[in-house]
Amino acid sequence: MTGKQELKNYLIQEIENHKDELIDLCSQLIKIPSENPPGDSTEITTFIDQYLKNVGAETAWHEATDKMYNLVSTIGENKGGKHLIYCGHSDVVPTGDHTKWDFNPTSGEVVDGWLLGRGASDMKAGLGGIIFTFALLKKLNINLPGQLTLAIVPDEETGGEFGVPWLLERKIIQGDGCLIAEPSSRYNPTLGQKGSYWFKLKVYGEPGHGSLSPLAGNNAIINMINAINEIRKLWELDIDIPEEVMPLIERSKRYMREVEKDREPFQAVLDHVTVNIGKIQGGTKSNMIPESCEVEVDCRLPFGITQEEVTAFLHEKLNSLGIEYELTRFGFRSNANYTSDEEPICKAIVDNITHVTGHEAYGVMQWASSDARHFRNHHIPVLQYGPAYLPSIHGYNEKVKVEDIVRCCKVYIAAVIDYLYEQETM
Structure with a gap:
C-alpha cells in the first residue's frame, strides 16, 4: 500500500x-x-x-x-x-x-x-x-x-x-x-x-434512656444530622474554575444540552462539588439514646478545588459544631x-x-x-x-x-x- x-x-x-x-x-x-x-x-x-x-x-x-x-x-x-x-x-x-x-x-x-x-x-x-x-x-x-x-x-x-x-x-x-x-x-x-473524595464520618454521643431525651444524654444521630447539614455546604462553594479547562467544561455542558439531553438539568455538576450521603448507620434501639452514628459520603470534585482543601473545609465546619468525630478517607481518591x-x-x-x-x-x-x-x-x-x-x-x-x-x-x-x-x- x-x-x-x-x-x-x-x-x-x-x-x-x-x-x-x-x-x-x-x-x-x-x-x-x-x-x-x-x-x-x-x-x-x-x-x-x-x-x-x-x-x-x-x-x-x-x-x-x-x-x-x-x-x-x-x-x-x-x-x-x-x-x-x-x-x-x-x-x-x-x-x-x-x-x-x-x-x-x-x-x-x-x-x-x-x-x-x-x-x-x-x-x-x-x-x-x-x-x-x-x-x-x-x-x-x-x-x-x-x-x-x-x-x-x-x-x-x-x-x-x-x-x-x-x-x-x-x-x-x-x-x-x-x-x-x-x-x-x-x-x-x-x-x-472530576476528582473523587470518599470518606466515612463517625460521630459520637453519650447513651441514656430514650424517655429522657432530649434532656439527658448526647444524641449521636442528632449530632450527625447537624454534621450532614454542614457537609452538604460543599455544594454551595463558589469554585474558581481554571481558565485552561473552561473550553472543556463549556463543551461538556453543550454535550449535556444537545446529546444526552436528559442530563441538561445536571450541568452544574461540572463546576460544583457533588455530595452524596450514601450510607448511614447509628443507634441500638428506639428507647436508647444513640452513642454513635456513621455515614459514608461520596464527593466528586471539579477543577479548582483539591482534596486537601475539601479536608480543611470539612474539619473547619465539623469543629465548629463542638462534636466528637472521626473522619476517615476510603475508596477513590483523586483531584x-x-x-x-x-x-x-x-x-x-x-x-x-x-x-x-x-x-x-x-x-x-x-x-x-x-x-x-x-x-x-x-x-x-x-x-x-x-x-x-x-x-x-x-x-x-x-x-x-x-x-x-x-x-x-x-x-x-x-x-x-x-x-x-x-x-x-x-
Whole structure:
C-alpha cells in the first residue's frame, strides 16, 4: 500500500468484512462470568490469552493479588517510534437479582441488533473491540513503525488497585499515549474526569434512656444530622474554575444540552462539588439514646478545588459544631484531571470518529472518575472511547447496539495507524 489513508481504509473495511467475528468475540466475553466482587479473573483471562495466542501474539500474565490477573501483549517494532497503549478491564459489577432481568445476564445473545448481558456496555464490548483490533493487526502482519500494547486489567469496578496503577507503578506497561475502551457517547470521547473524595464520618454521643431525651444524654444521630447539614455546604462553594479547562467544561455542558439531553438539568455538576450521603448507620434501639452514628459520603470534585482543601473545609465546619468525630478517607481518591485535546492520541480518536461516521466529534468531561487518572499521574496522555447504551450501565437489562461496537472498532484500528504513522513516510 502506498499511503496511510489507503492503509486505514483497508483496515476499516477488514473490520466490516469480519464484523460477525467481532460480535462473536464480545458475546463470548459476556458469557464468561467475571463479577467483581469477588474479582476472580482466571477464566476470562485464560480465554483472552488463548485468543491472542491463536493469532501468534505473545502474552504475559501478571497476578497482582489472588486470582486477579493482568494480561499484557505488545506488537510492532521498537525502533524509536511511538508506543500506544490500548487498555480495558475484564471485570463487571454483580448482576444482582436475576428475576429483574428480561434475559439471562450472561447470555451474550444478539437480539434485534442489540448485544445483551452484564458487561455489554461496561465494558466487554469495548474490551472485545480493542482485543479484535490488536489481533487483526497481528494476523494481517501490519508493519507498525512503533508499538501497540494491549493491557487487560482485572480490578476496575472496585477501585482499580490491582489493575492499571499496579502495572504502571511496576513499569510493566509504558507508552506515549493511551486509549481506554470505557463506555462513552457515540461521537464524544471522554478527555477528563472530576476528582473523587470518599470518606466515612463517625460521630459520637453519650447513651441514656430514650424517655429522657432530649434532656439527658448526647444524641449521636442528632449530632450527625447537624454534621450532614454542614457537609452538604460543599455544594454551595463558589469554585474558581481554571481558565485552561473552561473550553472543556463549556463543551461538556453543550454535550449535556444537545446529546444526552436528559442530563441538561445536571450541568452544574461540572463546576460544583457533588455530595452524596450514601450510607448511614447509628443507634441500638428506639428507647436508647444513640452513642454513635456513621455515614459514608461520596464527593466528586471539579477543577479548582483539591482534596486537601475539601479536608480543611470539612474539619473547619465539623469543629465548629463542638462534636466528637472521626473522619476517615476510603475508596477513590483523586483531584480533577484531563488530557488536552491537542494531544496526538486525542486527535487520532476524535479525527477518526469523524472519518468513520462523517459526524462532528469532540471530547467532553466526565462527571465521575476512572482509571484514566492513573495514566495521567504517570504523564501518559489518555482518553476514553467505547460502545455503550449509557442508560443500561450497572443496571438491569444491560445492552449495547451491535452497530456501535463495529463503529468503535473501526475507529480503534484507524487511530492506531494515524497515531503510530504520524511522522512516518509510507
